[in-house]
Amino acid sequence: MTSDYTPPKVWTWDQENGGQWASTNRPIAGATHDADLPKGDHPFQLYSMGTPNGNKVTIMLEELLAAGHADAEYDAWLISIGKGDQFGSGFVDVNPNSKIPALLDYSGDTPVRIFESGAILMHLAEKFDAFQGTAETRAEMLSWLMWQMGSAPYLGGGFGHFYAYAPFPMEYPINRFAMETKRQLDVLDRHLANNQFMAGKTYTIADIAIWPWYGRAVIGNAYNAAEFLSVHEYKNVKRWAEEIAERDAVKRGKIVNLTGEGQLPERHSASDFDGLV
Numbered sequence: 001m002t003s004d005y006t007p008p009k010v011w012t013w014d015q016e017n018g019g020q021w022a023s024t025n026r027p028i029a030g031a032t033h034d035a036d037l038p039k040g041d042h043p044f045q046l047y048s049m050g051t052p053n054g055n056k057v058t059i060m061l062e063e064l065l066a067a068g069h070a071d072a073e074y075d076a077w078l079i080s081i082g083k084g085d086q087f088g089s090g091f092v093d094v095n096p097n098s099k100i101p102a103l104l105d106y107s108g109d110t111p112v113r114i115f116e117s118g119a120i121l122m123h124l125a126e127k128f129d130a131f132q133g134t135a136e137t138r139a140e141m142l143s144w145l146m147w148q149m150g151s152a153p154y155l156g157g158g159f160g161h162f163y164a165y166a167p168f169p170m171e172y173p174i175n176r177f178a179m180e181t182k183r184q185l186d187v188l189d190r191h192l193a194n195n196q197f198m199a200g201k202t203y204t205i206a207d208i209a210i211w212p213w214y215g216r217a218v219i220g221n222a223y224n225a226a227e228f229l230s231v232h233e234y235k236n237v238k239r240w241a242e243e244i245a246e247r248d249a250v251k252r253g254k255i256v257n258l259t260g261e262g263q264l265p266e267r268h269s270a271s272d273f274d275g276l277v
Contacts, residue, residue: 020165035088040075047079048101050258052212056117057101059253060124060208066249069128076256118149121205133199141199144206152213154180164223185234188214192236215241
């Protein structure tokens with residue numbers, strides 16, 4: 001990869017593209033190996049990892065349980081994307097796009113699969129009639145939820161990739177995506193200047209979707225880039241992010257499906273969090 005690179009007339013996959021996640025990237029879909037998914041006893045079976053997209057769903061499930069929805073109990077199974085677990089046949093059956101998170105809902109007569117984090121949040125919010133906002137703010141909530149779906153790839157796959165994971169620093173893409181990330185943070189900062197949460201005074205799935213990406217970024221938990229992005233400039237986003245970070249359900253949800261000391265690979269019952277949060 002040099003500055004005088006000229007794209008060929010026809011692209012071919014003849015080498016890995018380099019970087020931390022190179023071994024998991026390929027231009028074809030489908031399973032690479034046979035692997036059944038585990039199944040626990042709770043109504044919801046979550047197959048995920050503690051990335052920002054994975055955090056959305058575990059935070060939502062923990063918020064539901066904290067709100068008294070006992071039927072939201074779940075088993076969380078770690079899908080290690082660095083090891084290629086997302087390409088196992090069982091996972092591909094739940095999510096043909098081979099991305100985490102994926103959920104199987106066994107609460108009805110027939111199991112239901114749901115993939116894509118936004119779809120899972122909407123499914124759970126509608127099922128439990130929770131965290132959807134009011135009738136007056138539902139459209140605002142949905143607008144910001146969809147904003148997150150379209151915007152976060154610029155922060156994660158764009159800025160995060162080139163700043164933290166690419167095989168070597170590249171000025172043009174880092175500048176391009178840093179500019180867009182800062183523009184998005186400014187969008188949030190202007191909105192949150194006059195709103196406690198994304199849909200006004202009510203905490204909703206829009207907040208749950210946006211916080212793992214942008215909230216953690218301004219707190220300093222994304223790509224070691226807080227100073228580079230001057231996140232201190234976004235005072236309203238930081239106020240919002242810190243308020244959400246103090247919620248007990250958020251503290252629990254963000255450590256599910258992580259590995260390492262002080263982390264929780266799987267969540268089966270509330271007692272699993274003892275001593276961790």
